[in-house]
Amino acid sequence: MLRTDCLRSIYSELEKCLVVTIMGAVAAELQSLGHSPNFFYLQHAMGLASSTGLGLALCLPHQKVVVFDGDGSLLMNLGTLSTLARYKPKNLVHVVFDNASLLSVGGFPTATSTGTDLEGIARAAGIPRASTVRTVEEFKAATRQAILGDGLQTIVAKVEPVGPKAFLTDLGLLENRFQFRRYIQSLAAKSH
């Protein structure tokens, strides 16, 4: 299963969501499908995409938030699962692309390559619903259901350790950040 096929399979569902991604391949591949002002790419600070999603979800309880995490990033901040589980925002979907590899630095294997089970860790941390998917069809069904439904979920998507040729895009980090905040402000303005 390729991450880019997964992203493509649910791209249209993201239109009304706030999306936070980690750095590297995930950010580049989502952008390659078409950037949108409701997408924020955290191009560093590994481990904090899920914490950012939690902040958004708690502050905007009626807004669906989708985080695209990765095994390398999540392993750097496993405590985030216990914090997510503690507050269980109903509007947060936590997708973890697990390629068992630190791909963007040359493909060094992570601990999931030797058996660490992120779904198991998420469940044991108290995430109400955790699953592992291995095909694009399963990914699409699980993620779509999570976006349209209610309740905190962690979906671990087992993907191949391949990514785009380049990770740099022409979207400036600050441009993305200000655009994202302005987008959220425009939502607030519309709802008033």
Added chain:
Amino acid sequence: MPVSLENSKIIYTALKACGIRLLSALPETWLVHLIQIAEGDPEMTLVRLAKEEEGVGLSAGAHFAGVKSAMLMQNHGYLASINGIVSFAHLYKIPLLMLITYRGSFGERDPWQTQGGNVTEALLRAMNIPYSFLDAPASVEKRIRQAHALAESSLQPVALLLTRDLMWVE
């Protein structure tokens, strides 16, 4: 417990007056009253963290959402947050209002706190983080208001060091 409840209340009132509505926190002795007050305040979203660095992400999310936030941590929690501060808050110009208890400074009796006290200010300076002290009840409100104003206008982290003189009743 000789942590000053009275001064904790002054700090909390000042945070509320700035419009702070989300607090991330990791407990430490000097912060117990502040965290308990936040917990009992229905207007405040209190997020108890596993590690202080998560608070950088929480505050960034809150900022994007248009909610004002602050972080409560010990100076060792600041040390544990450094990468998040540099590669998120500095990189993406995220305002952070960091209230940091200044353990390991003059008067410290716990040996395990002393090394953190040695490096706290040096690291704040090295990271170009503007900082000031909360050391007397009379100036708390103004300092918090000013720190918050600077964080919001400069879109960067600003630190307030909560000192023993303010937090501890000997």
